[in-house]
Amino acid sequence: MKNIIAAFVLISSLLFTAGCSNDFDMYADYKDITIVYGIVDVSNDTTWIKITKAFTGPGNALLFAQNPDSSNYPYKLDVSLVGKKNGNSLVPLVLDTITINNKAVTDTIINDNGDTTIINPFYAPNQLVYYAVGSLDKDAEYTLNIDKKGEVLTASTYMVNTFDVSRPVNRIAFSDSPNSVDGKIEWYSTKKGKRYEVSLRFNYLEHLPGTTDTLLKSFDWFLGVVNSKTDEGGESLLETYYGPTFYNLLESEVEPIPNIERWVEDVDINIACGSQVLDTYIDINAGNGSILDEVPSYSNIEGGFGLFASRYNAKKSILVSFVTERTIVLDYDLGFKYKTK
Secondary structure (H helix, E strand, C coil): CEEEEECCCCCCCCCCCCCEECCCCCCCCCCCCEEEEEEEECCCCEEEEEEEEEEEEECCHHHHCCCHHHHCCCCCCEEEEEEEECCEECCCEEEEEEEECCCCCCEEEECCCCCEEEECCCCCCCEEEEEEECCCCCCCEEEEEEEECCEEEEEEEECCCCCCEEECCCEECCCCCCCCCCEEEEEECCCCCCEEEEEEEEEEEEECCCCCCEEEEEEEEEEEEEECCCCCCCCEEEEEECHHHHHHHHHHHCCCCCCCEEEEEEEEEEEEEECHHHHHHHHHHHCCCCCCCCCCEECCCECCEEEEEEEEEEEEEEEECHHHHHHHHHHCCCCEECCCC
16 A cells, blocks of 8 residues: 655644645555645744655655655755735745754654554654745735746735734732632734634743752743634734632642742733634644544645645733732742842
């Protein structure tokens, strides 16, 4: 039997969309299928696009996946980004290639029954990617053009615009009372944004006894997903959080160590916004876990398979309230102290 694998980067959060097809012939003759993955961000000064190809071969396809020649084209593709704003074309960005080092190395585990499990099956530790240096216009629509020896693949996306966290304004509070009112994270939706994933990161300083270094540590708290009604922007949105849950996380994530010293730092409010394309991709791939589900394939790459979309991450660093800091210091035996300077 021929096994076919697309060397395609899968992400768990904020990803792809468009036509669905369930037709797949495991025994069909091999075709040159280009796999594209790229999410552009107006806040980045460098755009990264991963372009590989599907491959086929007899035997264990996971072993073929560890060979870079199975996934990479033997020649450089002509790749460019062309923006259009108010009906006018912007100066194209021409992408070059670069090798990213230190990707997680493939590992093989063999159990007592002789069964083999391949961890990180795609080739490592070096990965070939396409990139271009230059800022993107938040009000433009960008088209990705890939010229593969005369065969042109295209995909287009509007840029998710920037936005800010509106509330809380100066400090964030976490009540430890089970009867407390939910706290709120508030913002306004942005143009071309549809899916908003909200999380908090609690930062703290830590000094271990017998050491000279003070380390910055943190733990994350994912609050949830909010979808705007449209991607036109200007819609008032919010996500709530329950104070006692924060203290449960504090106790589970911060290890009690004798004589340790810790100090409360700020909290990072992160709202990752994805375009309609990303939202649709996540909805399609979510499923309900049933073995009866048909998993649709999804792509917005004309002439290939994969994803080209946009996102933006809004971040606000904010101090915790005095009451919250006092609760952490006095009510939890985790070594937290008040700052002296």
